[in-house]
Amino acid sequence: MNTRKQEATLERLAARHGKRLFRAMARHESRGLTMDRAQDMAMNLMMKDEDLRYRMLRFVDVYPALRSQASIAEHLEEYLTAGELETGVPPTRLSDLARSIGRHRGITQPAIAMASRLGIKQMGNQFIAGNTPGEVARKVSKMEKRGFLFSLDLLGEFVVSESQADDYQRRYLEMIEDFEDELGPAPKQPAAGPRMNLSIKLSSQTSKFDPMDPEGTSRDVRRRLRPLFRAARKKGAFLNIDMEKREFRDLTLRIILDLLDEEEFRGFPHIGTVHQAYLRDAEEVLQGFLAELSKRNQPMTIRLVKGAYWDSEQIWARQKGWQVPVYTDKRETDACFERCAEILMKNHKVVRTAIASHNVRSIAWALALKKAYDVPDTALEFQMLFGMAGPIKETLRDMGHPVRIYTPCGELIPGMSYLVRRILENTSNESFLRQRFTKGASPMTLLANPKLPPRPEWAKPANMGKGAVK
Numbered sequence: 212m213n214t215r216k217q218e219a220t221l222e223r224l225a226a227r228h229g230k231r232l233f234r235a236m237a238r239h240e241s242r243g244l245t246m247d248r249a250q251d252m253a254m255n256l257m258m259k260d261e262d263l264r265y266r267m268l269r270f271v272d273v274y275p276a277l278r279s280q281a282s283i284a285e286h287l288e289e290y291l292t293a294g295e296l297e298t299g300v301p302p303t304r305l306s307d308l309a310r311s312i313g314r315h316r317g318i319t320q321p322a323i324a325m326a327s328r329l330g331i332k333q334m335g336n337q338f339i340a341g342n343t344p345g346e347v348a349r350k351v352s353k354m355e356k357r358g359f360l361f362s363l364d365l366l367g368e369f370v371v372s373e374s375q376a377d378d379y380q381r382r383y384l385e386m387i388e389d390f391e392d393e394l395g396p397a398p399k400q401p402a403a404g405p406r407m408n409l410s411i412k413l414s415s416q417t418s419k420f421d422p423m424d425p426e427g428t429s430r431d432v433r434r435r436l437r438p439l440f441r442a443a444r445k446k447g448a449f450l451n452i453d454m455e456k457r458e459f460r461d462l463t464l465r466i467i468l469d470l471l472d473e474e475e476f477r478g479f480p481h482i483g484t485v486h487q488a489y490l491r492d493a494e495e496v497l498q499g500f501l502a503e504l505s506k507r508n509q510p511m512t513i514r515l516v517k518g519a520y521w522d523s524e525q526i527w528a529r530q531k532g533w534q535v536p537v538y539t540d541k542r543e544t545d546a547c548f549e550r551c552a553e554i555l556m557k558n559h560k561v562v563r564t565a566i567a568s569h570n571v572r573s574i575a576w577a578l579a580l581k582k583a584y585d586v587p588d589t590a591l592e593f594q595m596l597f598g599m600a601g602p603i604k605e606t607l608r609d610m611g612h613p614v615r616i617y618t619p620c621g622e623l624i625p626g627m628s629y630l631v632r633r634i635l636e637n638t639s640n641e642s643f644l645r646q647r648f649t650k651g652a653s654p655m656t657l658l659a660n661p662k663l664p665p666r667p668e669w670a671k672p673a674n675m676g677k678g679a680v681k
């Protein structure tokens with residue numbers, strides 16, 4: 212626990228870093244209209260119109276199941292023209308317009324189907340790097356030339372058959388063995404471990420990922436992981452185990468430790484996992500996991516995130532009548548992220564930290580901790596998602612920090628749940644990106660300490676517009 216004086220020093224440092232980041236970001240924000248920016252504008256449109264957002268998300272959700280042009284057009288029309296949604300979100304002029312387009316009989320079904328396919332493909336292009344290895348390698352090469360690192364993610368999760376799990380394992384293996392050759396010679400980059408970095412979801416490695424059967428699940432998953440880890444050791448690649456829904460967390464951590472307890476993988480340094488700060492027990496679980504790593508003298512990188520399943524965790528728990536496992540006040544998640552970041556940085560001799568956030572306050576706090584705890588450059592990196600937060604990525608890179616871009620690849624249909632999560636995240640009222648880029652919240656507001664109660668309206672300084680930070 213920090214003393215008040217230490218807390219105040221950290222807070223001052225975080226504010227200074229935050230202001231500096233906002234000032235530097237302005238340079239990247241003011242560039243002309245690019246394809247990325249046009250896509251951002253489409254996303255902004257959805258952010259501004261809650262009714263349209265719900266209608267489009269419902270459509271994107273059922274889209275993979277629609278087989279014919281007629282059924283695509285029927286569903287789109289039904290979702291757009293439905294008068295009232297259960298959400299009670301009032302319709303706006305834009306969704307009125309969309310509904311009237313849906314009702315317009317002159318538009319033929321193939322035209323509607325083609326337009327929606329194109330729209331979804333366009334959204335996919337924003338968040339997914341490509342389908343073929345060549346396509347992905349071209350994008351990754353460009354990112355590398357611009358000074359970024361990468362982590363590949365093969366889209367798809369929750370396999371339903373063992374042959375599907377075999378197929379994922381084979382494709383992961385091919386990526387570890389061949390992808391670097393597709394890329395060509397490595398440019399000079401900050402020291403942040405192996406060039407090849409792959410993110411894996413364990414639910415893709417067995418059709419029976421069952422928290423009620425930890426032994427059996429661990430056995431099945433490790434059987435498929437072993438060849439991947441052997442290949443990674445041989446090729447010098449880094450493997451990150453992503454974190455999925457809450458129900459899978461403890462078993463995921465257990466499988467990682469079970470694998471590292473096997474003689475041949477003991478001490479393997481190029482491994483990482485993820486910690487989700489939106490979970491109410493995040494700090495306790497993090498401390499417990501670090502203790503296990505210390506006991507084994509096992510190096511690891513921990514990617515700290517807030518958590519991508521916030522909507523579904525709540526719905527799921529409420530349906531079951533269970534206590535909601537995630538914080539329901541955004542400031543509490545942000546505050547927990549900061550406390551977890553501090554736990555990680557204090558333990559920089561045990562773990563490397565990857566701060567995975569697009570939120571300038573969370574990033575500024577991490578930079579303050581780096582200074583306060585004298586964390587070496589090699590023990591901290593920043594990570595962001597492909598297709599998001601361009602100005603923040605570029606700013607951190609310009610400042611000399613390692614920035615890794617999480618790069619999903621593969622087909623759009625298996626990637627649909629990833630796409631829905633990104634749309635939810637980007638258009639959520641509470642998200643940092645929406646507050647900053649759509650609502651124009653001031654840097655002062657966005658840099659506020661989430662560990663303190665919010666300032667009452669009357670105490671807020673007047674005229675704190677976008678340019679208030681000097």
Ligand SMILES: Cc1cc2nc3c(=O)[nH]c(=O)nc-3n(C[C@H](O)[C@H](O)[C@H](O)COP(=O)(O)OP(=O)(O)OC[C@H]3O[C@@H](n4cnc5c(N)ncnc54)[C@H](O)[C@@H]3O)c2cc1C
Pocket residue numbers: 452453454455485487489514516517518519520521537538539540541542543544567568569570573594595596616617636639641642643644
């Ligand atoms: C490189 C990278 C890898 C990632 N890997 C994973 C992964 O393996 N597993 C995973 O789960 N996520 C992962 N994520 C996603 C991550 O969890 C966040 O969803 C995302 O980055 C948004 O957080 P932020 O700090 O950028 O934005 P912010 O806008 O500051 O935070 C948004 C987040 O706050 C939380 N939140 C929103 N509303 C509320 C509320 N009312 N009450 C409480 N909390 C709320 C949610 O977690 C939401 O995603 C990854 C993100 C990145 C950048």
